């Protein structure tokens with residue numbers, strides 16, 4: 001491949017994550033008072049933020065390895081007040097030489113998720129500490145919870161809706177392989193425990209229930225540190241199992257399950273002596289399609305049951321985060337209908353209803369490629385589907401990107417609003433709603 005064809009975004013020689021709707025954008029943009037089609041709900045008062053890889057020199061050897069870029073859209077008073085996109089300025093981004101310690105301390109990329117906790121916006125990647133961003137998405141610096149976190153941090157922490165605690169973990173190729181942390185609602189780490197495992201494995205996501213944390217020990221073994229390509233190797237001899245860890249402390253209990261890996265958690269909860277974990281499962285790391293799946297762990301008998309819930313190819317499961325750890329009714333996913341070279345080229349949003357056992361598609365129109373959707377409740381007291389769903393959507397026919405707002409209570413109906421963004425937003429990974437401060 002010539003370097004010319006590799007660097008030409010229209011070249012078919014370029015991998016999927018550098019072309020089409022994944023192609024990185026070159027500029028950091030600030031725009032105010034964005035055009036809105038439809039009516040933005042007055043109740044949306046805050047900032048939608050979403051992270052994703054956007055290699056600054058236009059090339060990365062894998063989708064996961066591009067520099068992180070956070071896109072933000074600030075909504076208030078029925079208007080779209082601003083759009084900003086900013087690189088997460090890690091040490092690698094600014095050109096600092098990286099040893100392992102520096103990578104851990106926010107040196108590598110930070111491109112996977114972005115959340116708010118205890119007044120801080122945190123950009124996250126599972127290979128390093130989170131990066132603290134200010135309200136306008138500029139990088140403040142690496143964040144180690146006041147020195148309490150000395151391992152990488154997952155990009156999928158879970159906030160307990162009852163306590164406001166942030167539960168998270170770090171995995172790494174050296175001991176301790178797996179560390180489980182709990183930070184209180186104020187951002188202070190109040191619990192740090194090593195979870196004893198045979199060795200490190202790819203552990204992208206986990207789950208909490210009201211009393212337990214769940215860790216998925218898969219055959220995707222971590223065989224070296226990040227920094228020299230994908231550090232995982234599938235081991236057919238490794239028994240896949242789920243570790244059930246009491247949040248309050250105590251023995252870990254392991255449940256053997258079918259060989260496979262948890263890609264993303266939808267939710268987990270306890271029901272009549274059983275722990276239910278729902279999420280996206282793939283039978284093999286980067287080599288098998290993702291499906292919605294349910295594992296049930298019987299705490300009394302020790303038996304497990306598991307099954308695929310649907311034959312559609314789906315990813316990016318999200319729920320109303322206020323249901324985290326307790327039974328939920330609705331799961332929202334991105335369904336992938338067509339692929340070219342591993343990249344989805346046609347997709348839609350789908351909602352699963354656990355009460356009826358049915359699902360419903362949300363068509364957005366031809367050429368529209370939605371990303372993960374985020375649920376925003378109408379108020380703290382509203383019911384599970386009383387609120388809105390936000391998704392960044394690429395319109396391939398018009399070559400624009402929009403923040404699409406759906407009424408969650410009328411899933412499947414036309415969007416209530418579309419916010420036109422001043423530039424294309426590459427298909428990215430995870431995002432959050434950051435409510436305006438009271």
Ligand SMILES: [Fe+2]
Nearest residue numbers: 112204264430
């Ligand atoms: Fe993820």
